[in-house]
Amino acid sequence: MNQTISGCGIGLRFSHIEQILAERPAIPWLEVLSDNYLVEGSVQQDYLLEVAEHYPLVMHCVGLSLGSVDPLNQDYLKRLKALADQVNPAWISDHLCWSAVHGMHTHDLIPLPYTQATIEHVATRIQQAQEFLGRELIIENVSSYLQYKDSVMPEWAFFSEVAAAADCGMLLDINNIYVSARNHAFEAEDYLSAIPAERVRQLHLAGFEDRGTHLLDTHGYPVSEPVWTLYETALQTLGPVPTLIEWDNNIPSLAVLLAEAEKATSILDRIGKVA
Amino acid sequence: MDLTQLQQDFAQALFSTNTKADVAAASGYVQAQGELSAAQRVGIYRNSAHGILSQHLAALYPVCRQLIGEQRFDLLCDVFIDQQPPGTPYLPEFGATFADFLKQHEALKTLSWIVDVARLEWARHVAWHKANQAVSDFAQLAHLDEQQQAALCFSLPQSAQLLHCCVAADEVWLAHQSSDIQQVSAQLANIQLENETYLIIWRQGRRLQQSRLTLAQWQFLQAVQQGVTLEGLSSEFQAEVATLLASAVQQGWVSSFI
Numbered sequence: 092m093n094q095t096i097s098g099c100g101i102g103l104r105f106s107h108i109e110q111i112l113a114e115r116p117a118i119p120w121l122e123v124l125s126d127n128y129l130v131e132g133s134v135q136q137d138y139l140l141e142v143a144e145h146y147p148l149v150m151h152c153v154g155l156s157l158g159s160v161d162p163l164n165q166d167y168l169k170r171l172k173a174l175a176d177q178v179n180p181a182w183i184s185d186h187l188c189w190s191a192v193h194g195m196h197t198h199d200l201i202p203l204p205y206t207q208a209t210i211e212h213v214a215t216r217i218q219q220a221q222e223f224l225g226r227e228l229i230i231e232n233v234s235s236y237l238q239y240k241d242s243v244m245p246e247w248a249f250f251s252e253v254a255a256a257a258d259c260g261m262l263l264d265i266n267n268i269y270v271s272a273r274n275h276a277f278e279a280e281d282y283l284s285a286i287p288a289e290r291v292r293q294l295h296l297a298g299f300e301d302r303g304t305h306l307l308d309t310h311g312y313p314v315s316e317p318v319w320t321l322y323e324t325a326l327q328t329l330g331p332v333p334t335l336i337e338w339d340n341n342i343p344s345l346a347v348l349l350a351e352a353e354k355a356t357s358i359l360d361r362i363g364k365v366a
Numbered sequence: 367m368d369l370t371q372l373q374q375d376f377a378q379a380l381f382s383t384n385t386k387a388d389v390a391a392a393s394g395y396v397q398a399q400g401e402l403s404a405a406q407r408v409g410i411y412r413n414s415a416h417g418i419l420s421q422h423l424a425a426l427y428p429v430c431r432q433l434i435g436e437q438r439f440d441l442l443c444d445v446f447i448d449q450q451p452p453g454t455p456y457l458p459e460f461g462a463t464f465a466d467f468l469k470q471h472e473a474l475k476t477l478s479w480i481v482d483v484a485r486l487e488w489a490r491h492v493a494w495h496k497a498n499q500a501v502s503d504f505a506q507l508a509h510l511d512e513q514q515q516a517a518l519c520f521s522l523p524q525s526a527q528l529l530h531c532c533v534a535a536d537e538v539w540l541a542h543q544s545s546d547i548q549q550v551s552a553q554l555a556n557i558q559l560e561n562e563t564y565l566i567i568w569r570q571g572r573r574l575q576q577s578r579l580t581l582a583q584w585q586f587l588q589a590v591q592q593g594v595t596l597e598g599l600s601s602e603f604q605a606e607v608a609t610l611l612a613s614a615v616q617q618g619w620v621s622s623f624i
Contacts, residue, residue: 129456132497134572154455160370167455192373196452197380198422198460199415204367204395212369237396237407241367275399304401305410340421 094147094181096120096293099334099355102151107345108138112145116349120147122335125183126154129170136177143178149293150180154196155220157230158189158203158213168223175224182292184229184262185220187213187250202235205242205249214256221259229292230254231262234270234299234308246271247285254290261286263332264295265325269318270306279321280328288329296322296355297337311340313351319358326362334359367395379408380415381451419447419460426461427487429542430468433480442471458495462488479559482535486565489527493567494574496525502622504615516597520590520611523621525569528579528587534561536578570618577617586610587619 100120103111105127111118121142128135142148154167175183188200203209221228232250242249254261263286272279296319298312314322314336326332336351372395379385379392389412393404402410420443424431431439446467452460465484468474474481507515522528529535534557541553564584567576579587582603589599600607614620 126455126457130458130495130497132499133495134498134569135495137498137572156455160373164455189373191455192370192377194453195377195381196455197377197415198418198452198455198457199380199411201376201411204369204372206367208367209369236410237404238399239367239372239395240397241395304406307410307414 094179096147096149096181096333099336099352099359100149101348101352102335102337102339103139103142103148104338104342105135105138106342107348108142110345112138112141115145116345118146118349118352120149120181120333122149122151122337123178123180125150125152125171125174128174129167131170131173136174139178148178148180150175150178150183152183152185153190153198153200155185156189156191156196157185157187157216157220158201158209159191159216160189160212161192161194163216163219163223164191168220172224175226182229182260183224183226184231184260184293186231186233187253188233200233202233202237202239202246203249204239205244205246207243210249210252210256213253217253217257217259221257227260228257229260229262230257231295232264232267232271234264234267234274234306236274236305236307238275245277245281245285247282251285251287251290254287259290260292261290262293262295263291263325263329264297264337265322266295266297266299266314266318266337267308269315269321270299270308273306280324283321283325283328286329291329291332294322294325294332294334295337296334296351297339309340310337313347314354319354322355323358323362326359331359331362376408376411377451380412381448383448385412385448416444416447419452420444422457423461423464426491427464427484429487429539430480430484432542433477433483433538434474438473442468458491461491464488479533479535479538482531482533483538486529486531486535486539486567489529489565489567490574490576493525493527493569496523496569498569498571499524500622504623507623516595516600518596518623519593520596520614520620521622521624522587522591522619523568523570525567526587526591526619527567528584528591529565529567530584531563531565533559534563536563536565536576537561566619568619575618577619582606583610583614583619587614590614590620 098119103121103123128139186200268279268282296314297310300307300309334355375392379388382388389408392408396404398404423443469481537557564579
């Protein structure tokens, strides 16, 4: 399968797989949650290999725990590489965060303190992962609900410096920028303008929930209007970038998901076709 | 700042049986901002991690959740998550000990049959996630001499889960597959709950299968799973061995031999 990634894709969710295989809707590419397909020879992999015959794929992970102080999980890396060897994704991404320590796995995405020491720590681990996987890793910004007392720089500076030190790609989640900007009272546009456009490989769009005291990144709702607006700004700032609609909770019908992707496509087309 | 200590304190706050003290310790790293205190901000992560894991357990144990009640089930999940947090990055592995946890829970002591339903739901989950493997050509058995046949070892599919339940857990599970509450109630009313049952759950291709076994079938498949040779099986099951083996192969409960 030709793995050219352009235009607007959707996140592949298990509840849609049979419909996608039966109807083969015109979706330019799919992002798969790697962690759901890590058992070799499983029925999940069986489905995914069939999907890979028809659609370009990218792999998105939540389990590398790149910011953790634990050593990188070699078993996880091996499984990830084996899966990549089978489905030949255009790229593999994970998050700029930590999720496990001392054998406790939170299965959540917890932010890191933004310090020079953390930059060096995470960049080294990204390099190790890239070396093991034999390919560039794409790193995504997470939503955050707290700021550490010891942070000495804004998130966008931390993110950019990690990417430069590790020489990796960036996945910019526009919804996460909006959520964090609201939660920590910074200007989302400042974030966007500080990002090195040449490193950005992909954008994410998703829905959040307003909890009154903070915005929560639930991936359970349509993309909100202010996030669509910020998406336009991102495209104007960064140029055209392949974009993905992410939806993980209260998963809607495939038609609803495709309609969201269609909306993103129209914005992307208006601002500039993806090369 | 010590990143190791920060992560350890944070994880301790997310999975804690002493929540207030552990959240307070993690809050020491966090700025208070706007309407939310540092502890409330740590609490958002605690709720988020518990939410992700509770959602996983609810998806794994949907019938148990109906039997126990959603609110009570979610509270039990919170306790379980604090006591036995995930130990691997593979989320499908989390929840293996939930049935044992329920068994120990004082409030469920009089509803111990729910534990069997939980074990059934876990067995279905495990069977679904196991790898496929090749099926042997059993016609080849006819070409083996007597000595070779005696030394044969058979295998169940990797997905196969053998389950012994003290109650008719399979019927309770089946009754709850309907979304019509009246239909569920009507079916439950007809179940002889105290019936001891023997079950096999396995996957054929992309389909999960579940069958009730006789005691002899269950014992036979257990012996196969333990690697007993055909000679050993013949000695244990005597005249029944041919019928037991033939039906097991036909049903797909025995899928290969070496």
